[in-house]
Amino acid sequence: MKKRGRSLTFSLTFMFLFAVILAGCGGNNAATTNTAATKAPAANTGNDGEAPVATEPAAEKPTVAFVYIGPPGDGGYTYQHDQGRLYMEKELGIQADFVENVPESADAERIITELAQTHDIVFTTSFGYMDFTLNVAGKFPNVKFLHASGYKTAENMGTYFGKNYEASYLSGIAAGKMTKNNQLGYVGAFPISEVIYNLNAFALGAQSVNPEAKVSVVWTNTWYDPATERQAAISLLDKGADVLLAYQDSPATLQAAAERGAFAGGNDSDMSKYAPDHYLTNPVWNWGPYYVKAVQSVMDGTWKSEQYSGDMKDGMVELAPFGNKVPDEVKQLVEEAKAKIISGELNVFTGPVSDNQGNVKIQDGQKLTLEEVLGMNWLVNGVEGTIPQ
Amino acid sequence: MDFTTQLLIAAISAGTPLLLATLGGILNERAGIIQLGADGLMLMGAVTTCIVYLRTGNLWLALLATVAVTAVFGLLHSFLCVTLRANQTMSGLAMTLFGSGLSAYLGKPVSGIPLPGTSPKLHLPWLEPIPVLGPIFGRMDYLTWLSLLLVLVLHLLIHRTSWGLHLRAVGDNPATADVMGIRVQLIRYSYVIAGAALIGLAGADMVLAYAPTWNEGLTAGRGWIAVGLVIFARWNPLRALFCACFFGALDSLGFRIQLLGSTVPPYFLKMIPYIVTILVLMYLGYRNRNKPSGTPEALGVPYIREQRF
Numbered sequence: 001m002k003k004r005g006r007s008l009t010f011s012l013t014f015m016f017l018f019a020v021i022l023a024g025c026g027g028n029n030a031a032t033t034n035t036a037a038t039k040a041p042a043a044n045t046g047n048d049g050e051a052p053v054a055t056e057p058a059a060e061k062p063t064v065a066f067v068y069i070g071p072p073g074d075g076g077y078t079y080q081h082d083q084g085r086l087y088m089e090k091e092l093g094i095q096a097d098f099v100e101n102v103p104e105s106a107d108a109e110r111i112i113t114e115l116a117q118t119h120d121i122v123f124t125t126s127f128g129y130m131d132f133t134l135n136v137a138g139k140f141p142n143v144k145f146l147h148a149s150g151y152k153t154a155e156n157m158g159t160y161f162g163k164n165y166e167a168s169y170l171s172g173i174a175a176g177k178m179t180k181n182n183q184l185g186y187v188g189a190f191p192i193s194e195v196i197y198n199l200n201a202f203a204l205g206a207q208s209v210n211p212e213a214k215v216s217v218v219w220t221n222t223w224y225d226p227a228t229e230r231q232a233a234i235s236l237l238d239k240g241a242d243v244l245l246a247y248q249d250s251p252a253t254l255q256a257a258a259e260r261g262a263f264a265g266g267n268d269s270d271m272s273k274y275a276p277d278h279y280l281t282n283p284v285w286n287w288g289p290y291y292v293k294a295v296q297s298v299m300d301g302t303w304k305s306e307q308y309s310g311d312m313k314d315g316m317v318e319l320a321p322f323g324n325k326v327p328d329e330v331k332q333l334v335e336e337a338k339a340k341i342i343s344g345e346l347n348v349f350t351g352p353v354s355d356n357q358g359n360v361k362i363q364d365g366q367k368l369t370l371e372e373v374l375g376m377n378w379l380v381n382g383v384e385g386t387i388p389q
Numbered sequence: 390m391d392f393t394t395q396l397l398i399a400a401i402s403a404g405t406p407l408l409l410a411t412l413g414g415i416l417n418e419r420a421g422i423i424q425l426g427a428d429g430l431m432l433m434g435a436v437t438t439c440i441v442y443l444r445t446g447n448l449w450l451a452l453l454a455t456v457a458v459t460a461v462f463g464l465l466h467s468f469l470c471v472t473l474r475a476n477q478t479m480s481g482l483a484m485t486l487f488g489s490g491l492s493a494y495l496g497k498p499v500s501g502i503p504l505p506g507t508s509p510k511l512h513l514p515w516l517e518p519i520p521v522l523g524p525i526f527g528r529m530d531y532l533t534w535l536s537l538l539l540v541l542v543l544h545l546l547i548h549r550t551s552w553g554l555h556l557r558a559v560g561d562n563p564a565t566a567d568v569m570g571i572r573v574q575l576i577r578y579s580y581v582i583a584g585a586a587l588i589g590l591a592g593a594d595m596v597l598a599y600a601p602t603w604n605e606g607l608t609a610g611r612g613w614i615a616v617g618l619v620i621f622a623r624w625n626p627l628r629a630l631f632c633a634c635f636f637g638a639l640d641s642l643g644f645r646i647q648l649l650g651s652t653v654p655p656y657f658l659k660m661i662p663y664i665v666t667i668l669v670l671m672y673l674g675y676r677n678r679n680k681p682s683g684t685p686e687a688l689g690v691p692y693i694r695e696q697r698f
Binding site: 070075220230236238239384 | 395399402403406493496497501503507596598599600601602604605607608609611640641644645647648650652654655656659689
């Protein structure tokens with residue numbers, strides 16, 4: 001009896017560590033793999049009747065598939081892609097398949113391979129699919145692959161993304177005008193270029209109307225974890241920030257700000273419904289027109305591999321409608337800047353800009369090239385925080 | 390408010406779902422049934438709260454439904470483990486996977502729709518002027534008050550009443566308990582069901598206090614932390630309170646250290662709770678090396694009448 005008790009303690013301790021490790025690496029994994037695994041065959045059965053299209057000449061209406069990182073109901077990033085898919089389906093009369101919750105691991109390569117066997121065009125919508133998409137593209141030369149936010153291309157693989165920092169800059173203008181104590185907060189997702197250039201654009205936007213504005217940043221290392229993101233937001237609010245912007249998909253930051261009477265915005269989609277009176281605005285993706293254009297060009301036979309970068313001008317990047325309490329004068333300021341961005345008069349990353357260590361990073365009059373922006377690894381002056389190495 | 394008070398407030402608010410789930414786990418395991426289904430149960434609790442709250446607009450009805458739905462999961466778990474004597478680890482893992490899958494399916498129609506309200510707070514104006522205590526307890530969620538009350542109630546129940554004696558007897562030595570005339574199966578059923586309902590409430594708290602909307606995988610693995618905390622607290626409600634707040638504090642401490650301008654990578658800060666856990670386990674293991682571990686002796690062992698051990 002006694003002996004069993006002890007070995008039980010050992011095994012329980014072991015299990016605890018195991019549990020802790022599981023939780024540590026994002027407890028979601030087991031569940032997501034599961035859903036993906038059950039979803040993948042479903043996506044295939046939809047095409048059971050068809051022969052593998054990859055070996056045949058493209059049919060009149062191509063078969064299209066999407067690979068999603070999250071569920072379409074995430075109210076954020078994947079939701080916007082799914083809206084784009086629905087728009088494309090309506091415009092072109094095509095029924096597209098999608099697989100949701102695909103982890104950015106070897107599973108992704110298996111799922112992309114399966115989709116490539118039965119589809120003409122595969123959109124892989126998250127950065128982590130880059131290498132897997134490239135591998136599969138090598139094996140299916142007749143299938144077109146389009147990968148969001150990456151930088152690797154092939155003969156039959158292009159990339160697409162947009163300058164969402166333009167909208168972050170506009171959100172910054174609104175935040176810089178709305179703050180009472182010049183303390184802004186940014187709840188950063190991961191310390192990668194994509195988030196860094198959005199954070200910098202937010203800070204530059206705020207400083208363009210309010211030179212005193214400072215932006216404190218915390219990194220959550222999550223894309224979707226409301227509990228963690230709420231803690232991050234509260235620590236910024238406790239520090240005194242009264243306007244926050246978050247880069248994650250959850251409305252946790254907005255809710256935390258609303259409870260303290262502060263203003264906040266989220267990312268990817270319009271989040272005003274969660275707290276209309278405390279909502280600022282934020283960048284929004286609008287993928288639909290691009291998906292229509294890409295699929296149409298494949299149908300016309302004019303498609304060629306490219307690195308497509310959308311912006312506010314072509315409508316891939318938009319700004320969400322303002323919250324109820326954003327004053328008209330602020331709206332007007334933002335609208336003016338928006339018009340200048342669209343006309344090309346205003347470039348977000350125009351010198352002189354120095355980093356928060358005091359080094360000049362953009363010379364007076366110089367503009368950063370898109371490549372320089374996409375590889376950004378420094379924080380602009382006025383951002384309080386560091387980029388973890 | 391100073392740094393410590395702010396941290397305490399954050400710790401208690403982050404600790405509430407952990408505490409509720411840990412207390413649920415303690416009830417389960419005190420009766421001798423392992424509970425690994427916490428994450429699935431929390432997700433089911435969260436999705437039920439969302440669906441009922443959105444459909445009826447009544448928070449209390451939503452919480453009631455949450456308790457009912459997760460109690461059904463508890464019933465299923467106890468039927469598998471007590472009556473059918475299935476492997477408790479397997480049954481628990483099945484609860485987790487089943488719960489996360491089912492919650493994702495049921496939650497599709499309400500996904501992303503904001504709830505009509507958030508966690509209601511109990512406002513105690515007479516407490517507010519008191520330093521430290523005022524800011525912490527002056528405006529606290531009802532669910533947090535409930536969890537604190539439960540700590541006390543469960544502590545007294547387990548250690549000071551004959552019901553608790555029966556519970557511990559069933560968890561430590563069901564054969565002896567059976568001989569004494571205690572209805573082992575009935576006790577196991579009721580505590581597993583009650584425990585599951587508490588874990589369901591933890592899920593409800595997550596959705597009400599953190600993000601006012603349902604999204605798939607909302608707990609982000611918090612249920613697994615609770616599974617660990619049950620052991621960390623060594624099946625004791627008072628220690629569970631301490632452990633939950635400790636983990637809650639560590640959760641938010643990382644961001645506060647970032648804001649103080651530290652150059653320690655956040656990846657490292659994120660590891661702190663787990664490193665501390667290992668260190669504390671080592672320390673406790675060393676200090677208590679000659680004492681009983683506190684593990685219910687019959688944990689994980691199905692009870693079969695008249696079977697020899």
